[in-house]
Each structure stands twice: as C-alpha cells, then as structure tokens.
Amino acid sequence: xxxxxxxxxxxxxxxxxxxxxxxxxxxxxxxxxxxxxxxxxxxxxxxxxxxxxxxxxxxxxxxxxxxxxxxxxxxxxxxxxxxxxxxxxxxxxxxxxxxxxxxxxxxxxxxxxxxxxxxxxxxxxxxxxxxxxxxxxxxxxxxxxxxxxxxxxxxxxxxxxxxxxxxxxxxxxxxxxxxxxxxxxxxxxxxxxxxxxxxxxxxxxxxxxxxxxxxxxxxxxxxxxxxxxxxxxxxxxxxxxxxxxxxxxxxxxxxxxxxxxxxxxxxxxxxxxxxxxxxxxxxxxxxxxxxxxxxxxxxxxxxxxxxxxxxxxxxxxxxxxxxxxxxxxxxxxxxxxxxxxxxxxxxxxxxxxxxxxxxxxxxxxxxxxxxxxxxxxxxxxxxxxxxxxxxxxxxxxxxxxxxxxxxxxxxxxxxxxxxxxxxxxxxxxxxxxxxxxxxxxxxxxxxxxxxxxxxxxxxxxxxxxxxxxxxxxxxxxxxxxxxxxxxxxxxxxxxxxxxxxxxxxxxxxxxxxxxxxxxxxxxxxxxxxxxxxxxxxxxxxxxxxxxxxxxxxxxxxxxxxxxxxxxxxxxxxxxxxxxxxxxxxxxxxxxxxxxxxxxxxxxxxxxxxxxxxxxxxxxxxxxxxxxxxxxxxxxxxxxxxxxxxxxxxxxxxxxxxxxxxxxxxxxxxxxxxxxxxxxxxxxxxxxxxxxxxxxxxxxxxxxxxxxxxxxxxxxxxxxxxxxxxxxxxxxxxxxxxxxxxxxxxxxxxxxxxxxxxxxxxxxxxxxxxxxxxxxxxxxxxxxxxxxxxxxxxxxxxxxxxxxxxxxxxxxxxxxxxxxxxxxxxxxxxxxxxxxxxxxxxxxxxxxxxxxxx
DNA sequence: ACTCTGCGAAGAGGA
Ligand SMILES: Nc1ncnc2c1ncn2[C@@H]1O[C@H](COP(=O)(O)OP(=O)(O)O)[C@@H](O)[C@H]1O
Numbered sequence: 001x002x003x004x005x006x007x008x009x010x011x012x013x014x015x016x017x018x019x020x021x022x023x024x025x026x027x028x029x030x031x032x033x034x035x036x037x038x039x040x041x042x043x044x045x046x047x048x049x050x051x052x053x054x055x056x057x058x059x060x061x062x063x064x065x066x067x068x069x070x071x072x073x074x075x076x077x078x079x080x081x082x083x084x085x086x087x088x089x090x091x092x093x094x095x096x097x098x099x100x101x102x103x104x105x106x107x108x109x110x111x112x113x114x115x116x117x118x119x120x121x122x123x124x125x126x127x128x129x130x131x132x133x134x135x136x137x138x139x140x141x142x143x144x145x146x147x148x149x150x151x152x153x154x155x156x157x158x159x160x161x162x163x164x165x166x167x168x169x170x171x172x173x174x175x176x177x178x179x180x181x182x183x184x185x186x187x188x189x190x191x192x193x194x195x196x197x198x199x200x201x202x203x204x205x206x207x208x209x210x211x212x213x214x215x216x217x218x219x220x221x222x223x224x225x226x227x228x229x230x231x232x233x234x235x236x237x238x239x240x241x242x243x244x245x246x247x248x249x250x251x252x253x254x255x256x257x258x259x260x261x262x263x264x265x266x267x268x269x270x271x272x273x274x275x276x277x278x279x280x281x282x283x284x285x286x287x288x289x290x291x292x293x294x295x296x297x298x299x300x301x302x303x304x305x306x307x308x309x310x311x312x313x314x315x316x317x318x319x320x321x322x323x324x325x326x327x328x329x330x331x332x333x334x335x336x337x338x339x340x341x342x343x344x345x346x347x348x349x350x351x352x353x354x355x356x357x358x359x360x361x362x363x364x365x366x367x368x369x370x371x372x373x374x375x376x377x378x379x380x381x382x383x384x385x386x387x388x389x390x391x392x393x394x395x396x397x398x399x400x401x402x403x404x405x406x407x408x409x410x411x412x413x414x415x416x417x418x419x420x421x422x423x424x425x426x427x428x429x430x431x432x433x434x435x436x437x438x439x440x441x442x443x444x445x446x447x448x449x450x451x452x453x454x455x456x457x458x459x460x461x462x463x464x465x466x467x468x469x470x471x472x473x474x475x476x477x478x479x480x481x482x483x484x485x486x487x488x489x490x491x492x493x494x495x496x497x498x499x500x501x502x503x504x505x506x507x508x509x510x511x512x513x514x515x516x517x518x519x520x521x522x523x524x525x526x527x528x529x530x531x532x533x534x535x536x537x538x539x540x541x542x543x544x545x546x547x548x549x550x551x552x553x554x555x556x557x558x559x560x561x562x563x564x565x566x567x568x569x570x571x572x573x574x575x576x577x578x579x580x581x582x583x584x585x586x587x588x589x590x591x592x593x594x595x596x597x598x599x600x601x602x603x604x605x606x607x608x609x610x611x612x613x614x615x616x617x618x619x620x621x622x623x624x625x626x627x628x629x630x631x632x633x634x635x636x637x638x639x640x641x642x643x644x645x646x647x648x649x650x651x652x653x654x655x656x657x658x659x660x661x662x663x664x665x666x667x668x669x670x671x672x673x674x675x676x677x678x679x680x681x682x683x684x685x686x687x688x689x690x691x692x693x694x695x696x697x698x699x700x701x702x703x704x705x706x707x708x709x710x711x712x713x714x715x716x717x718x719x720x721x722x723x724x725x726x727x728x729x730x731x732x733x734x735x736x737x738x739x740x741x742x743x744x745x746x747x748x749x750x751x752x753x754x755x756x757x758x759x760x761x762x763x764x765x766x767x768x769x770x771x772x773x774x775x776x777x778x779x780x781x782x783x784x785x786x787x788x789x790x791x792x793x794x795x796x797x798x799x800x801x802x803x804x805x806x807x808x809x810x811x812x813x814x815x816x817x818x819x820x821x822x823x824x825x826x827x828x829x830x831x832x833x834x835x836x837x838x839x840x841x842x843x844x845x846x847x848x849x850x851x852x853x
Numbered sequence: 854a855c856t857c858t859g860c861g862a863a864g865a866g867g868a
Contacts, residue, residue: 061862061863063862074862074863076863100864100865101864101865102864102865102866103865103866108865189868190866190867190868323857329860329861343861345861359862386860386861388859388860388861389860390859390860390861391858391859391860393860394859394860496858496859497858497859498858498859499858520860520861523859557858557859557860558859559858559859559860560859560860562860581858586859606856608858609856609857609858611857613854710854713854713855714855715854715855746855746856747855747856748855748856748857749855766856766857767856768856768857769856769857794854795854795855796854796855796856799856802856
C-alpha cells in the first residue's frame with residue numbers, strides 16, 4: 001500500500017486522513033495505468049497473507065451507530081476493496097480501516113483488533129451488508145498494514161464485554177454500585193481519571209483498603225469532609241434522576257423512528273435540487289449545505305388563513321417547524337430504514353424548508369459514485385433532533401471537580417457546601433482604586449446600582465445581586481465590568497442561554513468594551529458575530545492564541561466553558577446572569593474558572609427547568625443563587641428601583657411577591673399610559689378594557705362558561721382566544737403598534753392557537769419563554785377553567801414564580817383573561833383578583849357583551 | 854399533568 005512517509009505524528013488527524021485518502025487514490029490511479037490491478041499482500045495473522053486492492057475510499061471519519069447492539073463509533077476510513085478469497089476468486093467487499101500512530105505492543109494489538117472487529121459490526125448495519133468480516137489496521141509508525149479477520153468467538157466475547165459495561169453503568173446510576181477499583185497503583189497513578197475515580201470510590205463507601213491504592217488514595221480524597229460527601233452524593237443522585245428522563249426520551253425517538261413524525265422531527269422530506277441548491281451540497285464555510293423540502297410541497301407552504309379556533313388539531317400543520325431551530329444538532333435518516341446517515345446542524349428553517357449543514361458530502365452508505373445523486377434525490381428523508389446527553393456528563397464532571405484537591409476548589413467548597421457568607425473588604429471603597437472612583441462619580445446609575453457595584457468591587461469571595469423585574473440588572477453589570485477593567489481584572493461573563501449572554505455583550509459593545517464571544521455562530525446573536533473567532537475567518541492559530549491571551553472579557557454560556565479555547569484559562573471574576581435559572585451543577589463549571597464570582601438573578605422568577613419531577617422535588621430546582629440568597633439574605637445587594645412597570649402594574653407583584661420592595665424609577669414611569677387614537681364607537685366592555693387610565697384589567701370569563709379543553713396532552717381555551725383576538729384588533733385599530741403588544745399564556749397549545757389568529761406583528765409566547773422580556777401592552781391568557789376543577793395548585797399555574805413572571809412583563813397596560821372561579825382556588829391568584837378588583841379593574845363579561853362564545 | 858435551554862468531534866503516551 002502506498003503511504004505518506006512525511007506524515008506529521010502530531011499533526012491534525014483529519015489532515016492525516018485526507019493525506020492518506022489522496023495516497024490511496026493515487027495508488028489506485030497508478031495501478032490503473034499498469035496492465036493489471038493486483039494490489040498488495042496484507043498480513044492477516046493466522047489467516048496468512050492476502051492480496052488486497054483498494055478500489056474506493058468511500059468515507060473518512062464515518063459516524064456509525066448500531067442501536068441493535070447499543071454501539072457507536074467513528075471509523076477512520078471506510079474502504080471498498082478487492083480481496084482474493086479463500087477459494088481463489090477475487091471479491092469486492094467493504095472494510096473498515098483504522099489508523100494507528102502509536103507503537104505496536106501485544107496490549108495495543110488486542111485493543112486495535114477489538115476496535116476493528118466492532119467496526120465491522122457497525123458497518124454491516126450501516127451498509128446493510130452481512131458479509132463484512134474483515135478489517136484493516138494501518139500503523140503509521142512502521143508503515144505496516146495488518147489485516148483483521150473476524151472470528152465469531154471474538155465477536156461474541158466483545159458483545160459480552162459491551163453488555164457488562166452497560167450493566168455496570170446502569171448499576172452505577174440506579175443502585176449506586178460502582179465496579180471495583182483496579183487496585184493497580186502503577187497504572188492508576190498516571191490515569192487522568194484518578195481524581196474522579198477515587199472521589200467517587202470514597203463517596204460510595206470505599207476506603208484506602210478497598211481502593212488498593214495506599215497513600216495515593218488518601219492524598220486524593222483525604223481533604224473530603226462528611227458534608228462534602230453528603231453534598232456530592234445528593235447532587236449525583238439528582239443528576240441521575242434527571243438523566244434518566246432524557247434516556248426515556250431518546251428511547252421514544254428510536255421507537256418512532258420510521259413513518260410517524262413527532263414534534264422533534266421533520267418528515268417526510270425530499271432533497272431540494274432546484275436552483276441554488278445543488279444535489280452535491282452547497283459549500284459554505286467548509287461545510288456542505290443541503291436543503292430539504294416537504295415531500296408534499298403544498299403542506300409546507302400552507303397559509304394559516306380561515307382557521308377554525310375550535311379545531312386546533314387542524315393547526316398542527318407545520319408546528320414541527322417551530323420545535324427545531326437554527327443551530328440545533330440533527331440526525332439525518334431515510335424513511336426507507338437507514339437510520340443516522342449523517343449528522344449536522346440546522347442553518348436555516350422556515351415554512352418553506354430546512355437547510356442543514358454537514359461536515360461532509362451527503363451520501364448513502366454503499367452508494368456508487370456514478371449513481372450517488374440519483375440515489376439521494378430518490379430517497380424520502382427525515383430529520384431528528386440529536387439529543388446529546390453531554391449536559392448530564394458536564395453536570396457530573398463539574399460536580400466531582402468541585403471536590404478535587406485544589407486550593408481554589410476548597411475555597412469554593414466553603415461557599416457552596418459550607419455556605420460561607422460573602423466577605424467584603426470595605427477598605428477598598430476608601431482607597432485610591434480608579435474603579436471605585438469611577439463608580440462613585442458615574443451619573444447614569446442609581447444608588448442601588450452603585451451599592452451593588454461597590455459590593456462587587458469589594459467582594460473577597462463572591463457577591464449576590466437581586467435584580468427584580470426591570471431594575472436595570474444589565475446596566476449594573478455593564479458598569480461593573482467597566483470598573484473591574486479599570487483595575488485590570490479579567491472577567492468571564494456567562495449565563496445558561498445564548499440570548500442572555502448576548503444581551504449583555506451587546507450592551508458592552510455599545511460602551512466600546514472589547515470582548516471575545518465563544519460559541520457557534522448559528523446560535524450567537526448577529527450583533528456579536530464579529531467577536532466570535534469563526535466569523536473573523538482567516539485568523540491563524542497564533543493569532544487566536546494571542547487574542548485569547550490579550551482579551552480581558554470573555555462571554556460564553558455555562559455549558560460552553562469546555563470549549564478548547566478555554567482550557568487552562570482562568571479569570572479574576574465570573575459574572576453569572578440569570579443565575580436563578582441555572583441548576584447548581586451547571587453553574588459550578590464557570591465558577592471554577594474564576595477566583596471571585598458574582599451571581600445576578602431573581603429567585604422570585606422561574607427556577608431552572610428540571611425535567612424529572614422527583615429530581616425537582618428533591619431540590620434540583622434550587623439554583624446556587626437561591627441557595628446562597630436564602631442562606632445570607634442580609635448580604636444581597638437588591639436593586640429596587642425599576643424602569644419598566646407603571647405604578648398600577650408594579651403594585652401587583654409588590655403585594656403578592658416582593659413585599660413592597662419595588663419602586664418606580666421616575667414619575668414618568670409610574671404614570672406611563674398607552675396612547676389610543678380616536679376611533680369608531682366601541683362596545684362598553686372593550687371601552688373599559690382599553691381605558692388607558694386603568695393600567696390593570698382582569699376579564700372574568702365565568703359567565704361565558706368558557707371552559708378549558710384538552711387535546712394531545714395540551715390545554716387550550718378557545719373562548720379566551722376569541723376574547724384576546726377581539727382585544728388585539730381593537731388595540732391595533734387604535735394605532736397601538738403591533739410590536740408593542742404581547743400575549744402570554746402558560747400553555748404551548750394555547751400560545752399556538754392564539755398565534756394563528758392574531759395579527760402577525762403581535763408576539764405570542766408561553767410565560768416561560770417570555771421571562772426577561774417586556775411590552776407596553778401585555779395580555780395574559782390563564783386558560784384554566786372548568787366546573788369541577790380541583791385546585792390547579794399542582795399544575796404549572798400553581799407555581800407562584802410563573803405568576804410573578806406573567807405579572808411583571810407589562811410596562812403600561814396589563815390585561816388578564818381568565819376564570820375567577822377556577823383560578824381563585826390558587827391562593828396567590830385569589831389575592832391577585834382581589835387586588836385588581838380593589839384597583840377597579842375587574843370586569844365580568846357576559847354572553848351579551850361577547851357574542852362569539 | 855405538560856413549562857423546554859444547552860451541548861460536538863481523537864489518540865498516544867509522558868510524568
Ligand atoms: N439608573 C438608571 N436610570 C435610568 N434608567 C435606567 C437606569 N438603569 C436602567 N435603566 C433603564 O431600565 C431599562 C432596563 O435596563 P436593563 O439594564 O436592560 O435592565 P434589565 O437587565 O433588568 O432588564 C433600560 O431601558 C435602561 O435604560
């Protein structure tokens with residue numbers, strides 16, 4: 001076999017493979033020129049030498065999974081070869097080729113053979129070919145090719161090993177039983193998992209004896225206290241519970257693999273090969289972009305006119321489009337039974353179709369070059385969201401890393417496990433620190449904000465900022481960053497969501513502050529693209545390294561901190577926005593990169609999303625921000641002055657949630673009213689609802705018998721939808737701009753119902769999605785209404801955090817629609833209705849007012 | 854009893 005003797009041993013792996021691919025192809029071409037193609041003799045060990053001729057390199061770094069065996073892997077190169085069989089005739093077969101750059105020892109030989117054997121299994125599944133029973137290993141170090149012939153007994157042995165491993169994993173997560181330690185200090189002392197391994201061993205009852213590691217064990221876990229171990233076990237258990245819900249979900253995906261389309265999948269699709277979308281992919285930024293359209297084009301383009309709001313099921317057309325979004329990782333399969341042909345990322349999606357970017361050409365495994373395009377266009381495709389479980393791995397890793405024997409981690413443990421209060425050095429505030437004088441003299445911030453920033457500047461371990469709705473959290477953080485920079489400190493800015501990170505960075509940008517944003521372009525806001533490396537294009541490795549060393553401010557999501565550019569990067573301060581919405585294990589990651597941290601959030605708004613009810617109940621919904629705020633209420637810097645709600649709207653959350661701690665930032669804000677143009681005479685109820693002097697309205701639907709309806713696990717309320725449609729029409733009629741009107745509701749199905757009927761300039765969302773946003777005029781649809789309603793306390797409406805979010809989104813006008821009868825069973829909502837009544841905003845509409853019911 | 858954001862990628866071998 002021809003080879004490249006100049007392969008760099010430490011070079012980029014894909015380059016090595018590309019190079020070899022060229023070599024393989026060159027070899028083929030050279031042989032073409034010769035009189036006959038014989039190939040070379042490859043040593044198959046006990047099976048002797050065989051003539052092997054590579055006829056095609058079909059793929060490199062090919063991802064293959066076989067759900068049937070519970071295995072997946074990435075095959076270095078997938079070859080079509082001609083090999084002389086035992087009977088002397090030459091046959092064409094498919095084989096995996098693995099590159100190995102290391103030395104050959106008996107240990108590695110066994111491992112390499114095992115790997116190749118498993119790859120033959122994966123390839124049989126992927127290529128729908130049963131007879132894949134051989135593979136190749138190529139050793140770059142010695143320029144030697146070895147053949148591997150699959151023995152049935154080896155295969156069975158490997159599958160059994162795989163099953164043992166899988167059962168160990170299950171045992172670990174369900175009964176907290178870990179496999180015994182290797183008890184081999186020589187091997188373990190240089191293992192990179194030594195820390196995690198010994199810590200877990202200790203946590204689950206192991207000791208120096210059972211570890212078999214002697215002193216090495218105690219050196220790694222000796223520092224752990226009983227409280228540390230309890231904390232680790234508790235959170236590890238919560239992560240297990242949460243991870244289980246995801247595993248169930250991925251099983252469901254596998255079950256519905258063919259035919260049926262679900263909400264997280266697009267199907268049936270065909271490849272769009274019309275102008276601008278070549279069948280062999282549009283090359284863009286080194287990625288291949290393919291465009292798929294619905295097989296029945298008409299369905300994709302269907303307009304949502306003349307919708308009957310009483311039959312929401314008819315509206316589900318195209319709803320799959322909303323569940324996948326730009327930047328999502330997806331898996332492409334065919335409906336003809338070939339799962340996971342390729343994986344990639346959505347780069348645009350609309351009613352008309354979806355574009356997916358792949359790192360390689362799209363190709364059906366085994367398809368011949370001559371018919372590739374035809375094969376692709378003939379297929380019916382499906383696209384599923386790729387549920388990567390790496391979130392749980394990250395959580396677990398963050399958690400165990402907290403207990404590593406490092407000074408910085410021990411300080412963090414004191415705060416997080418031991419609940420050490422924030423400590424401040426008040427001396428800083430009277431010093432010559434330029435940051436301090438900047439904050440003292442800055443005119444654009446109020447006193448609360450100033451105090452909060454001073455706390456940040458004088459904090460020794462951490463500080464907490466409670467930013468109630470509309471209180472200028474972002475402005476506070478921007479000035480804090482400015483001040484910290486004056487001191488020459490480096491800052492990590494983070495939050496769970498991309499939008500929260502970008503929101504902050506955009507404000508920094510307007511202040512002319514330099515920063516780097518780590519994250520994929522597809523999910524980063526346009527306005528910060530220039531701060532991402534991928535957008536700057538041709539920067540060399542050295543440029544990037546230099547930039548990372550020089551830049552003081554880095555923005556990244558909590559889960560993005562393991563990006564290669566951030567390894568070994570440390571910061572003076574970590575500022576975490578929306579910290580009340582981040583689960584503790586996730587928030588640990590960024591905190592471990594900094595010597596001091598600032599949590600900004602509002603634990604009176606929605607807690608982190610936890611899938612598993614059991615995990616939630618056992619405490620996973622308690623964010624670190626909430627944990628520390630409840631432990632040290634006196635140390636929180638509270639921003640009380642808000643610049644969003646007029647006084648009538650503010651009164652609601654002040655009474656129900658915030659214990660009157662909110663104040664309006666100015667008289668203008670307190671008295672703000674919507675402006676209505678004069679228009680035709682209106683009905684009495686509409687007139688009252690729109691009255692600009694009544695900032696809060698609650699429309700009680702009890703007289704309409706406007707009951708909730710259930711369909712496919714969703715709850716919706718058509719009557720409330722009709723009322724809201726009427727109100728939005730009247731608002732638009734009176735020249736309230738559509739983009740200053742919003743509608744929110746607890747339930748997705750109600751949101752999509754309303755979305756379909758109201759003017760498209762009006763934003764409609766669930767309450768959860770709307771956290772952090774605001775509008776001049778906001779309408780809330782509570783949905784729940786039934787005669788025999790049990791208390792909705794156990795429903796998502798029973799969560800007071802969600803109610804608080806709903807009540808604090810409107811600036812000038814808040815219109816709520818709901819059934820007093822049903823909602824009053826939730827104590828907080830009962831109080832709300834009483835308060836609105838006291839303000840004179842409660843309105844009971846009847847069938848007479850409203851004919852559409 | 855219905856709320857939904859994020860996340861890439863490999864392998865050998867030195868302390
Ligand atoms: N000290 C202040 N004085 C006047 N207006 C302010 C002040 N702080 C913030 N604001 C205003 O309040 C609004 C919300 O500010 P922002 O910092 O984005 O708040 P949040 O992050 O809490 O939503 C902005 O329009 C901003 O101009």
